[in-house]
Amino acid sequence: MATLKDVARLACVDVSTVSRALNNTSYVHPETKERIYAAAKELGYRPNVIARALRQGRSHIIGVVLPRLHLTIFSEILQGIEEEAQKHGYMTTVCVTEDDHKVEKDRLNRLRDSGVDGIIIAATGRNGRLLKDIRATGVPVVQLVRRQELELSSVIADYEACGRDAVNFLYEKGCRTIGLIAGSQHLSPYRGRYEGYKKAISELGLSEITGSCEREVNSFGYGYDSANRLLDENPELDAIIAAVDVQGLGAIRAAAERGIKIPDRIRIISLTGHRVGRMLETTMTSMEMPAFDMGSASARLIINFLESDPKFKPSERHIGFSSTLVERETT
Amino acid sequence: MATLKDVARLACVDVSTVSRALNNTSYVHPETKERIYAAAKELGYRPNVIARALRQGRSHIIGVVLPRLHLTIFSEILQGIEEEAQKHGYMTTVCVTEDDHKVEKDRLNRLRDSGVDGIIIAATGRNGRLLKDIRATGVPVVQLVRRQELELSSVIADYEACGRDAVNFLYEKGCRTIGLIAGSQHLSPYRGRYEGYKKAISELGLSEITGSCEREVNSFGYGYDSANRLLDENPELDAIIAAVDVQGLGAIRAAAERGIKIPDRIRIISLTGHRVGRMLETTMTSMEMPAFDMGSASARLIINFLESDPKFKPSERHIGFSSTLVERETT
């Protein structure tokens, strides 16, 4: 690979001049410039990004830490992050934690050591200290979907509203025995959804019915088992609220297997919709969150911070997106 | 951030000794070593990966280029890549192309300039020249799922077998009018599936029936529209083979809307199964490909190459995985 030095030699100038010409970083005589461009082209010169990164202390890489990708909203969010990052000349490096806080810790340390310029994370909530330490070194950190540390920026949807709106919507449809598939309460989105559910239920004078099980929470199996449990314990159940789409799929399946007609005898709604809801045999009503946009927004938060004046860095920001109820066949 | 220099000063030795001690790269007197470790610990020293990368000419980053993530097999494959890479101390940087060859070209150039150590790509097929150029500079390239360039390593599933097996399976079930949702023939997996389909159909003395439409090929809409067209043109159709799961979802939906009973009047099978097939109201029979393992395998191919002796680099390899027919309710 040709280096600056090679170009400089061929163009009969100093490397510093080549650097200035190629980066348009200060005036260079047009003729010199032309010679340099020609030389660079002839040699097929490609700047060494790593050398530049070392010198500038900026890698132009954004680290993204996610629990998982397949069949989750995160794969869509990641596409949003990636597109926005690329648009601004940043690359994206992904780490998948499977919600294991030890893996998460390891990945965060690796990212920090790799000199990423910023970190976007949907965290387990168990590495708050580390995240704050990283932030303290000047690296922007954005919490995605899960807002665990109030001192750190975040991009989330309004989960409480989701829970509330879903209950009210189902109530208007005539449901009076509304079950919630509750997730792990130490994750903020699950907590939020439950809070919203609880408030609405109590305002309407109904009683709380929640179901859960021992499986991995963001899964079909969790939805399936929890729905079965709800149905076993509450034969008169007329609605199930699932936290995420794959849980909703599990609930639909559970109902189908029992021969319970959807939506006639039971209505089902998911609080975190992504595109799968509209692709089903019985399409699923869900609160659709703008996943792709949430991805771009978090990338933009990081980039804004990085590109802003060092002596006037923006402070932490919290961006909330609202979900939209999309009515389909399960209600 | 503390640097080697700081550690050296505190431990009263030269930076080179610190480097050797910390990397265990040559003998260092135990006492010295201890002093160095203590100093490093006291200062919270973390090696600067970028400086090391510049010096060693190795970034320990693997670039991954994919058409998309959400609701595709690629999100699962990526998890496999990521896990395997991390296990060996590599990070993963993802680029999403949306199957636009211009975007792909741009991303490949950026990856090359970023000094990634290797590239895994599910390519559009339009940047073969560039891929080979990159390979020629010593950077290992692995084609994933889509094998477009015979001279470059690849990790694929046996698509032809998928097509053939599906036809034979449906034939045994009694189907005689078997339609294939055909994708873009310039992508190797679609070509392979079609070849397999064609052969089996002709061996059985049946006639070819293919359907397609103008939409993005790897999508629900493509499956939905194609299935509708197939059903319009062939009222006696008793089976539909979809290339990928989301197309299968489209076909199921199309049949459901027409009140065509699955599997009584029509059977549906997907040739690229991922976990969604088992999560449906009517679970979908599909050829399941070992997506996660294919991801690890491609990462391993890259890493093996990188870690092997410079004067004895392994040559290009082609790894084929076979899919497994998982029978579910749509057949």
Added chain:
DNA sequence: CTGAAAGCGCTTACAG
């Protein structure tokens, strides 16, 4: 308008 020099933080032959 351009050159010479220093330096980003490491690693690695080369001596001794």
Added chain:
DNA sequence: CTGAAAGCGCTTACAG
């Protein structure tokens, strides 16, 4: 067993 030096490929004050 350890130090001094060179160098990876850039960028960027500092001169002139």
